[in-house]
Amino acid sequence: MKKNFAIVGVGLIGGSFALKCKGKGLSHRIYGVDNNPTHSVQAIGLSLVDEMTDLETAIANADVVVISIPVNALADLLPKILDLVDEQVVIDMGSTKRHIGAVVEAHPKRGRFVAAHPMWGTEYSGPTAAVENAFENKAVILCDLEKTDADAVSIAEEIFTTMQMRMIQMNANDHDLHAAYVSHIAHITSFALANTVLEKEKEDNAIFEMASAGFESTVRLAKSNPAMWTPILMHNRENVLDVLNEHISQLKKFKSCLEKENWEYLNELMSSANQIKRIIQ
């Protein structure tokens, strides 16, 4: 049965989610909420949502509330949204889960909340970055479902199944640990690599002319929005620090090989890295 959706934050993720809802025939009417007036105008112009309105109106009219805003704003807003809901299902799209879960742990409406993290995104942001071809065949991590009411779980599962996403259950602590490895560290290395090149290479032209696909794929995440990524790294500080320390140690092994001209060990380090073929095609 078609549902009314409130999409709080009509950017890359919220906008793509809205397009997918429409495309899959999940939505009757979609209400958008965004505190950025430019984004509100764009969301209507791009037909991501049927109307932009205030939070209270959107929630009052919705069966399902989707929150897709930076995780610091999410942590502030989620309790207020739960204050406003009756039987609505509230699904977040945040990239961290432990802190988000903690702030609503004792909320009387905790049962209406589904903690979700779709493993999809791009380095772009805002409504103009939204694409309908998102989420499909991607994973969505669902955390601590035992704290969510059974009917709310069912509705969320129906939505993600219709979107053809693979649902994976995990507790919030495990999610944040794994996310540090498969997502957060890759962003830090990419940001740092961009700064390395920008710092040392004053001749833009030479980089521009020589940069090939390998360089582009390694630094493309460095175009990601700091307003989204600072809060993610704040929320996942301990895990990210662990992984970052390990990554710096790994880089120092390469450095030591180069310094000592230990080509055999350098070859071994790269051969070990080749094992990543087990994980990515």
Next chain:
Amino acid sequence: MKKNFAIVGVGLIGGSFALKCKGKGLSHRIYGVDNNPTHSVQAIGLSLVDEMTDLETAIANADVVVISIPVNALADLLPKILDLVDEQVVIDMGSTKRHIGAVVEAHPKRGRFVAAHPMWGTEYSGPTAAVENAFENKAVILCDLEKTDADAVSIAEEIFTTMQMRMIQMNANDHDLHAAYVSHIAHITSFALANTVLEKEKEDNAIFEMASAGFESTVRLAKSNPAMWTPILMHNRENVLDVLNEHISQLKKFKSCLEKENWEYLNELMSSANQIKRIIQ
């Protein structure tokens, strides 16, 4: 006028070059040379070359000799190839240029040698990795052309122009410096990131399920062949060490922000990294 080519090393680069020569109508006959019997059989099976033969025969029959082998083998073989040439043009495809140039600096046939580095590759290797859709619209760096005979330069330029490549002239030292920034360091970070994840994440399944496009693009270079990359890093040791030291310093800035919870500076670091948009789309 169609020419006969000798392709020494019929792997990813040599095989792709051969396919492009055929596709663009540049070649009359293509002779392949490879000391790996499996690669020789594959190169014939995939019609990358017209026949596989020994080095002497290939050179004797060729107008243009293309060398596409790891840079350590290239440094060994290039003087021997120049010993065998008469008026042939010899073009290398090596990823480093300073050391290669130095080993033939005083060779009586130095004028027949064109030092080239096409800015194209993938993380795969061998004849089966060769694709015809390579090189086109990519840059090719040509080094120290003042040391090459004018007619040999013309022939190389004709080939690269027909392949629709952008030719950029640079001295070998500058090439190696820039290559350290736009290519070599990206490979090291990718190898090290793969090792970080493989070291810490014992649950392959969790990474496999959660790994998204961002992770894949950042670690894909970690699948690259160590037999190719060890010699590149040997040849460009000093430049790569400089860039690697800078990269580790940049990562330590992120680490320090996380440790000190300096979120404002973290945001600044990421905003600076966003400037990479100037260079890549």
